[in-house]
Amino acid sequence: MPSLAEIVIGIVQSLFIISFSPLMVGIMNKTKARTQKRIGSSVFQPYYDIIKLVRKDEVVSDQSSWIFRSSPWINFVAIGTAAFFIPIFLSYSPFGLVGDILLVIGLFALARFFTMLAGLDVSSSFGGFGSSREMMMSMLLEPALFLTIFVVSLTYGGSNISGIVTTSADSSLISHPQLIFAMIAMFVIILGETGRLPFGNSATHLELTMIHEATVLEYSGKSLALIEWSSAIKQLILLSLIINIFVPWGISSSVSVPLLTTGLLLFIVKVSLLAVSIAFLESRVARWRLFRLPDLIAMAIASSMIGVVFYYL
Amino acid sequence: MIFSGAILLIATFGIVTRRGFADWLGAYRYQSIVLAAVTALIAYVTGIWEIYIAAGLTLVIKSIIIPKVLLYVTRNLEIEFKVETNPYVSLRASVIISAFLVALSYFLTQQIPFKSDPIVSTYLPISIALFLIGLFVIVNRRSALNQVVGLLIIENGLFLFTLTLTHGVSLIIEMGIFADILVGIIISSILLLRISRTFDSLDVGKLQNLRDD
Numbered sequence: 001m002p003s004l005a006e007i008v009i010g011i012v013q014s015l016f017i018i019s020f021s022p023l024m025v026g027i028m029n030k031t032k033a034r035t036q037k038r039i040g041s042s043v044f045q046p047y048y049d050i051i052k053l054v055r056k057d058e059v060v061s062d063q064s065s066w067i068f069r070s071s072p073w074i075n076f077v078a079i080g081t082a083a084f085f086i087p088i089f090l091s092y093s094p095f096g097l098v099g100d101i102l103l104v105i106g107l108f109a110l111a112r113f114f115t116m117l118a119g120l121d122v123s124s125s126f127g128g129f130g131s132s133r134e135m136m137m138s139m140l141l142e143p144a145l146f147l148t149i150f151v152v153s154l155t156y157g158g159s160n161i162s163g164i165v166t167t168s169a170d171s172s173l174i175s176h177p178q179l180i181f182a183m184i185a186m187f188v189i190i191l192g193e194t195g196r197l198p199f200g201n202s203a204t205h206l207e208l209t210m211i212h213e214a215t216v217l218e219y220s221g222k223s224l225a226l227i228e229w230s231s232a233i234k235q236l237i238l239l240s241l242i243i244n245i246f247v248p249w250g251i252s253s254s255v256s257v258p259l260l261t262t263g264l265l266l267f268i269v270k271v272s273l274l275a276v277s278i279a280f281l282e283s284r285v286a287r288w289r290l291f292r293l294p295d296l297i298a299m300a301i302a303s304s305m306i307g308v309v310f311y312y313l
Numbered sequence: 314m315i316f317s318g319a320i321l322l323i324a325t326f327g328i329v330t331r332r333g334f335a336d337w338l339g340a341y342r343y344q345s346i347v348l349a350a351v352t353a354l355i356a357y358v359t360g361i362w363e364i365y366i367a368a369g370l371t372l373v374i375k376s377i378i379i380p381k382v383l384l385y386v387t388r389n390l391e392i393e394f395k396v397e398t399n400p401y402v403s404l405r406a407s408v409i410i411s412a413f414l415v416a417l418s419y420f421l422t423q424q425i426p427f428k429s430d431p432i433v434s435t436y437l438p439i440s441i442a443l444f445l446i447g448l449f450v451i452v453n454r455r456s457a458l459n460q461v462v463g464l465l466i467i468e469n470g471l472f473l474f475t476l477t478l479t480h481g482v483s484l485i486i487e488m489g490i491f492a493d494i495l496v497g498i499i500i501s502s503i504l505l506l507r508i509s510r511t512f513d514s515l516d517v518g519k520l521q522n523l524r525d526d
Binding site for chain 1: 316319320406409
């Protein structure tokens with residue numbers, strides 16, 4: 001039974017993910033703007049966007065059903081629930097008893113399922129092709145993600161995220177070479193799951209470049225705010241997973257104020273570095289043709305497969 | 314140590330996934346740099362100073378001279394000869410097959426009782442994997458120019474193979490092998506130039522037909 005302090009810290013961790021995530025999007029946008037020799041909007045712009053959208057009226061097509069209206073809420077609740085299982089600066093989450101990493105992936109799948117349904121629901125052609133692309137990507141990405149998780153769970157014994165992070169905080173990456181392969185695979189998968197550049201360009205609304213954006217094109221007002229926010233939370237969850245599984249240096253393993261503060265500061269530094277490097281990568285590559293994307297995912301799968309081979313060495 | 318082997322494998326996969334000539338040449342350059350680092354690591358572990366020279370030679374010849382020579386010799390070739398547009402097995406399947414080849418090489422070397430020596434047990438399966446992947450790349454690619462990369466991967470694998478099993482053959486032989494590779498690359502690229510002039514194509518599938526004009 002977790003103590004009261006642990007429960008409080010667990011709630012603080014999940015609220016931290018939920019409130020910090022738009023800033024991450026802001027940092028990425030700012031970095032991309034600077035690499036393109038633009039000044040770019042402020043790093044707090046995503047917060048202003050969300051506030052602006054919440055104040056606005058919402059337009060809903062009269063052809064749509066309850067799926068269209070409830071899907072942003074299901075999205076936000078599913079991804080917000082997943083945030084409760086992620087350790088940030090304490091190496092275990094007190095809610096980790098309830099669910100493991102497979103549940104997190106399942107919650108993501110639920111959110112994505114309803115996004116796709118909502119895209120089909122308004123019966124616009126954009127929603128249709130967005131849903132079909134999203135379905136293709138998720139069909140390819142999920143086996144790769146499961147294979148990667150498989151490597152990590154084999155190495156650290158168990159699929160519970162708190163267990164994985166606690167064990168990995170004590171051991172070193174150098175002694176487990178299979179984790180580099182898992183890390184490469186995980187990085188590619190994160191780019192795919194969040195619709196980053198070789199997969200899709202989240203900055204534009206051009207017919208050719210949209211994957212995720214096409215399914216949510218019909219939303220406005222509060223619903224759009226919820227959807228943008230939940231995709232930001234999903235991105236931060238995935239980034240903190242890659243950080244806390246593979247480079248958990250400095251994460252606090254017990255409840256004490258100085259350790260928790262250093263853990264929090266180190267996490268912010270690490271996640272910002274990762275976000276900036278992803279933004280740099282995004283400004284270096286062009287978007288790939290849709291049917292070339294399976295090549296990249298095949299690389300991720302092959303990489304995790306070699307990880308499994310290295311584990312059984 | 315196994316960590317460096319993992320990085321070498323990743324560099325090899327970088328070559329397998331590249332389509333264009335200049336792309337895989339760059340990836341080959343990275344692989345050679347990693348190979349030189351691995352060689353230096355072996356030299357450090359065994360303490361034989363001659364291997365450091367081999368590492369330096371690898372760095373200079375394979376990552377600087379061979380790419381330069383290849384680029385210089387093929388500078389007049391047209392771009393469609395240089396890009397692998399239609400391999401026999403698609404690139405995404407060939408990545409998966411390469412992963413299976415790595416698994417196969419680990420399975421094969423499990424049968425050999427070399428467990429006591431850490432260098433052999435680390436790098437022998439990787440060198441055999443490089444050999445198998447290079448062979449697969451040669452068989453898979455259609456354009457004769459891009460088959461050269463398979464040859465280069467095999468050569469890197471063989472270099473690692475001899476190095477792990479013998480802990481450095483004598484320096485004279487190493488120099489001979491390097492000179493051999495350099496000359497081999499030049500001859501093969503000149504041959505490719507002649508083929509492209511005669512047949513107007515570098516597709517090896519088309520070389521089977523006899524021409525009687």
